Amino acid sequence: MDxxxxxxxxxxxxxxxxxxxxxxxxxxxxxxxxxxxxFEPNESRRDTMMNSVAPFWDGNExxxxxxGGGLLVAFPLAYSVIMPGLYLPIIIMLLGLVFRGVAFxxxxxxxxxxxxxxxxxxxxxxxxxxxxxxxxxxxxxGIIVQxxxxxxxxxxxxxxFPLFTGLALIVGYALxxxxxxxxxxxxxxxxxxxxxxxxxxxxxxxxxVIISLWTPLAFPRxxxxxxxxxxxxxxxxIPLLTAFMxxxxxxxxxxxxxxxxxxxxxxLFLLGYLGLVISNxxxxxxxxxxxxxxxxxxxxxxxxxxxxxIMLPIILGYTAFVYWTFRGKVxxxxxxx
Amino acid sequence: xxLDPVLLARIQFAFTVTFHIIFPSFTIGLAAFIATLLIxxxxxxxxHLHRLARFWTKIFAVSFAxxxxxxxxxxxxxxxxxxxxxxxxxxxxxxxxxxxVLTAFFxxxxxxxxxxxxxxxxxPSLHVLSAIxxxxxxxLSAFWIxxxxxxxxxxxxxxxxxxxAYPVDWIAIIFNPSFPYRFAHMFTxxxxxxxxxxxxxxxxxxxxxxxxxxxxxxxxMGLGMVAILTPLQMxxxxxxxxxxxxxxxxxxxxxxAHWDGSKPGDLVxxxxxxxxxxxxxxxxxxxxxxxxxxxxxxxxxxxGLKDFPRNDRPPVIPVFFAFRIMVGMGVLMLIIGWxxxxxxxxxxxxxxxxxxxxxxxxxxxxxxxxxxxxxxxEIGRQPWVAYGILRTVDAASPVAPSAVLTTLVLFLIVxxxxxxxxxxxxxxLIDHGPTGAAAATPQxxxxxxxxxxxEAAHEAMGGE
Numbered sequence: 018m019d020x021x022x023x024x025x026x027x028x029x030x031x032x033x034x035x036x037x038x039x040x041x042x043x044x045x046x047x048x049x050x051x052x053x054x055x056f057e058p059n060e061s062r063r064d065t066m067m068n069s070v071a072p073f074w075d076g077n078e079x080x081x082x083x084x085g086g087g088l089l090v091a092f093p094l095a096y097s098v099i100m101p102g103l104y105l106p107i108i109i110m111l112l113g114l115v116f117r118g119v120a121f122x123x124x125x126x127x128x129x130x131x132x133x134x135x136x137x138x139x140x141x142x143x144x145x146x147x148x149x150x151x152x153x154x155x156x157x158x159g160i161i162v163q164x165x166x167x168x169x170x171x172x173x174x175x176x177x178f179p180l181f182t183g184l185a186l187i188v189g190y191a192l193x194x195x196x197x198x199x200x201x202x203x204x205x206x207x208x209x210x211x212x213x214x215x216x217x218x219x220x221x222x223x224x225x226v227i228i229s230l231w232t233p234l235a236f237p238r239x240x241x242x243x244x245x246x247x248x249x250x251x252x253x254x255i256p257l258l259t260a261f262m263x264x265x266x267x268x269x270x271x272x273x274x275x276x277x278x279x280x281x282x283x284x285l286f287l288l289g290y291l292g293l294v295i296s297n298x299x300x301x302x303x304x305x306x307x308x309x310x311x312x313x314x315x316x317x318x319x320x321x322x323x324x325x326x327i328m329l330p331i332i333l334g335y336t337a338f339v340y341w342t343f344r345g346k347v348x349x350x351x352x353x354x
Numbered sequence: 355x356x357l358d359p360v361l362l363a364r365i366q367f368a369f370t371v372t373f374h375i376i377f378p379s380f381t382i383g384l385a386a387f388i389a390t391l392l393i394x395x396x397x398x399x400x401x402h403l404h405r406l407a408r409f410w411t412k413i414f415a416v417s418f419a420x421x422x423x424x425x426x427x428x429x430x431x432x433x434x435x436x437x438x439x440x441x442x443x444x445x446x447x448x449x450x451x452x453x454x455v456l457t458a459f460f461x462x463x464x465x466x467x468x469x470x471x472x473x474x475x476x477x478p479s480l481h482v483l484s485a486i487x488x489x490x491x492x493x494l495s496a497f498w499i500x501x502x503x504x505x506x507x508x509x510x511x512x513x514x515x516x517x518x519a520y521p522v523d524w525i526a527i528i529f530n531p532s533f534p535y536r537f538a539h540m541f542t543x544x545x546x547x548x549x550x551x552x553x554x555x556x557x558x559x560x561x562x563x564x565x566x567x568x569x570x571x572x573x574x575m576g577l578g579m580v581a582i583l584t585p586l587q588m589x590x591x592x593x594x595x596x597x598x599x600x601x602x603x604x605x606x607x608x609x610x611a612h613w614d615g616s617k618p619g620d621l622v623x624x625x626x627x628x629x630x631x632x633x634x635x636x637x638x639x640x641x642x643x644x645x646x647x648x649x650x651x652x653x654x655x656x657x658g659l660k661d662f663p664r665n666d667r668p669p670v671i672p673v674f675f676a677f678r679i680m681v682g683m684g685v686l687m688l689i690i691g692w693x694x695x696x697x698x699x700x701x702x703x704x705x706x707x708x709x710x711x712x713x714x715x716x717x718x719x720x721x722x723x724x725x726x727x728x729x730x731x732e733i734g735r736q737p738w739v740a741y742g743i744l745r746t747v748d749a750a751s752p753v754a755p756s757a758v759l760t761t762l763v764l765f766l767i768v769x770x771x772x773x774x775x776x777x778x779x780x781x782x783l784i785d786h787g788p789t790g791a792a793a794a795t796p797q798x799x800x801x802x803x804x805x806x807x808x809e810a811a812h813e814a815m816g817g818e
Contacts, residue, residue, distance in 0.1 A: 072467040072471060073467065075419075075422060075463040075464070075466055075467065076460065076463045076464040076467065078422070078426060078463070079455070079459050079460050079463045079464075081426065082425075082426055082429050082455050082459055083455050083456075083459075083460075085429050085430050085433070086429055086448075086451050086452050086454075086455045087452065087455075088433075089432060089433065089440055089444055089448040089451060089452070090444075090448040090449050090451070090452035091448075093440045093441055093444025093445065093448055094441055094444075096432075096433045096437070096440050096444065097433060097437035097438065097440040097441045097444070097751075098437070099433070100430065100432075100433025100434040100437060100440075100751070101433070101434060101435075101437045101751035101752055101753045104434050104751070104753050104757050104761070105757055105760070105761070107430055107434055108430075108434060108761040108764070108765075109761075109764070111426060111427045111430060112764055112765070112768050114423060114426060115423040115424070115427070115768055115769075115772060116768070116772070118419060118422065118423040119419060119420065119423060119772055119775075119776060121419065122415065122416055122419055122779075123775065123776070123779070126779050165441075166437070166438075166752055167437070167751070167752050167753075168752065170754065171753065171754040171756065171757035313444060313445045313448060314445050314520050314521070316445075316520070316521045316522075317444075317445040317446070317448060317449050317521055320449050320521065320524055321448075321449040321452045321453065324449075324452065324453050324456050324457070325452075325456060328456040328457060328460075329456070332456070332460045332461075332464075335460075335461075335464050335465070336460075336464055339464055339465075339467050339468060342467075342468060342472065342475055342476060343467070343471075343475070
C-alpha cells in the first residue's frame with residue numbers, strides 16, 4: 018500500500034473519531050439535562066437547567082452532522098452499511114432530537130401550560146440518548162455484511178447487549194449533565210446536582226465494569242486485542258487512568274469542587290471512548306470492513322481534508338468564543354445578565 | 355399487498371425534504387434582511403429599524419430551529435434510505451456535503467447564539483457582525499447544497515468505473531453545467547420568498563392600522579425587492595430552462611407535455627397529459643409557441659417524449675402541473691410587484707386599501723413557487739437519482755419495507771404535529787407585531803439563549 022492510501026484513511030478516521038468524541042461530550046451534557054428533567058419537578062429550576070445549555074445546543078448538535086457527513090465523505094461504504102444496518106435506532110434517535118430541539122423554544126411559548134414541552138424535552142432527550150447507546154452497542158456486536166452491503170434484519174439490535182449499552186449511556190449522559198450543573202449553577206440546584214452526581218457516578222463505574230467484562234467475553238476479537246502479551250501491559254494505563262478519573266470525580270464531589278467533577282467525567286468518557294477505539298481499530302464496520310476497505314478514493318479524501326484543515330481551527334475558535342461569551346453561573350430566574 | 359420499499363423511501367424523502375426546504379428558503383433571505391435592518395439602524399440610529407430587526411429575529415429563531423432539526427434528519431437519510439446512492443456517488447457528492455457542514459452549518463448554528471442572545475452581551479458592532487455571519491452561513495449552505503444537487507442533475511468532472519463515480523476535476527464538479535443557473539434561481543427564489551412575507555406583513559399592519567412606521571419600512575423594502583427580483587427571476591428561470599433543454603431534454607419535454615419531436619411544439623396552457631396514449635387530453639394550446647420559447651423560432655424542433663424510451667421518461671403529469679403552478683406564482687408576484695411599484699411611484703402605495711388588502715395574502719406565493727419548482731426539477735430528473743449514472747430504483751438501501759413504513763408513519767406524525775405548532779407560533783408572533791417596549795427597556799432584552807423565540811411566542815400567545 019502506498020503511503021497516501023495507507024495514511025489518508027487513518028487521518029480521516031482520527032478526524033471523524035474526534036468529531037464523534039466532541040459530539041458525545043458536548044451534546045452529552047445537554048441531552049443529559051433532559052434526562053435529569055423528571056428528577057427536578059420545580060419549574061424555575063427546570064428553567065435554569067435549560068438555560069445553562071440553551072446557547073450551545075445548536076452548535077453542539079452540528080458535530081453530529083459532521084460525524085455523519087464525515088463518514089459519507091471519507092468512508093462512503095461504511096456509511097452505506099452502518100446507516101441501513103442500524104436503521105430504526107438512527108431514525109428514532111433523530112426524531113427524539115426533533116422533539117427536544119423544538120422544546121427549547123416551544124416550552125417558553127406554552128407557559129404556563131408547558132407540561133407537554135417539558136415532557137417532549139425529557140423524553141426526546143431520553144429516547145435520543147438510548148438510541149445512541151443502542152447504535153454503539155449494535156456497532157460493537159457487529160453488522161451483518163454480504164457483498165459490501167448490509168444483509169441483516171431490521172431488529173438485529175434488539176438483543177441484550179445493545180439495549181444494555183443504551184441504558185448505560187442514559188446514566189452516563191445524566192452524570193455529565195449533573196456535573197455540568199454543579200459548575201454552571203449555584204444554591205439548591207447545585208446541591209441537588211451534587212447528590213445526583215454521587216449516585217450516578219457509582220452507577221457509571223458499575224456499568225463501565227460490566228461493559229468492560231461483557232465485551233471481551235462476548236466478542237473474542239476484543240479479548241484478543243486486550244488480553245495478550247504485550248498488549249495487556251501497554252494497555253494497562255487505560256483502566257488505571259479510568260479508575261483514577263472516577264476517584265478524582267468522587268473526591269471533587271466530596272470536597273464540593275466546581276469544575277473538577279465535570280472535567281473528570283469528561284475524562285471518564287474520553288477513556289471509555291479510547292477503549293472502544295482500541296477494541297475495534299482498524300475496523301470501521303466490525304468485524305468485517307476496515308477503514309481502508311471502506312475509504313473513499315484519495316482524491317475525495319484530500320479535497321475535503323484541505324477544507325477540514327482550514328475550517329476546523331476556525332470552527333473550534335468561534336465555538337470557544339461563544340462558550341466564553343456565555344461563561345459563568347446561571348442563576349434561578351436571572352438568565353444571562 | 356406487497357410494499358414497494360423504493361416507493362416508501364421516495365415518499366419519506368419527499369416528505370421530509372419538503373418540510374425542510376420551507377425553513378431554509380425563508381431563513382436565507384430573512385438573515386440578510388435582519389442584517390440589512392441592523393446595518394441601517396447602526397447608520398441612521400432610527401429606533402424603528404431596531405424594533406423591526408428584533409421582531410424578525412424572534413421569527414427567525416423559530417424558523418431556524420425547525421430548519422436545523424429537519425436538516426439533521428436529511429444528512430442521515432442519504433445513508434439510512436439511499437445507501438447505494440452513497441456508494442455510487444459518495445466520492446463526488448460526499449465532499450460537497452462535507453464542505454457545507456464545515457463552511458456553513460457550523461457558522462450559522464454557532465453565531466445564531468450570539469445573534470439571538472448577544473443583544474446585551476456583546477458590543478453592537480459584534481452583534482451586527484454575527485447577524486452578517488449567519489446570513490453568509492445560510493448563503494454558503496445554499497451554494498454547496500445546490501452544487502451537490504446540480505451535479506445530480508447534470509453530472510460533470512467525474513469518471514465512472516464499475517458503476518461508481520470517481521472525481522476527476524473538482525471545479526468541473528462544483529460548477530457543473532446547470533449549477534450557475536440553478537443556484538441563481540434558488541437564491542433569488544429565497545430572497546423573493548422572504549420579500550413577499552415582509553411585504554405581506556407590512557400590508558397586514560397597514561390594513562389594520564397598527565405599527566404604521568414599521569409597516570411602511572417593511573412594505574417599501576419588501577416591495578422594492580419583489581418588483582426588481584421577479585422579472586430578474588423570470589429571466590434566470592428562462593435561462594435555466596434553456597440549459598435544461600440542452601442537458602436534460604426529457605425533462606423539458608415533460609414540462610411542455612411535448613410528445614412528438616418531429617413537429618414544432620405547441621405551448622400547452624392546460625391539458626391532462628395521457629401517458630398511456632402518449633397525447634394530451636383537453637388541451638388548450640398556442641400553436642408552435644413552445645418552439646418559440648425553447649428554440650427561439652416558430653418552426654424550431656426539440657425532442658419530444660416519444661423520442662425517449664418509456665423507461666427513461668419522467669412522470670409527465672406531476673412535472674407538467676408543478677411547472678405551471680410555479681409559473682403561475684411568478685405571474686402573480688409580477689403583478690403584485692409592478693402594481694405596487696406603480697402605486698408607489700404615484701405616492702398612493704400606503705393609502706390604496708384594495709392593494710394592501712390583497713398584498714397581505716401574498717406571503718405563501720414564494721413558498722408554493724419554490725416547492726413546485728423543486729418538484730418540477732426533481733421529479734423531472736426521474737427515473738434517475740443521478741442523471742445518467744444511477745437510477746432511483748437502484749439507489750435504495752437494503753432495508754425491510756416494514757421498517758421504512760414504520761419510520762414513514764413516525765415522520766408523518768411527528769412533523770405534522772411539531773411543525774404545525776411551530777408555524778402556528780410564527781403566525782401568532784406576526785399577529786402580535788414589533789412591540790416598542792422590547793427595544794426600550796433593557797430587562798426585556800432576550801436574556802436566555804434560544805428563549806428569544808420563546809419569549810416572543812409567549813407574548814404572541816397573549817402572555818405579558
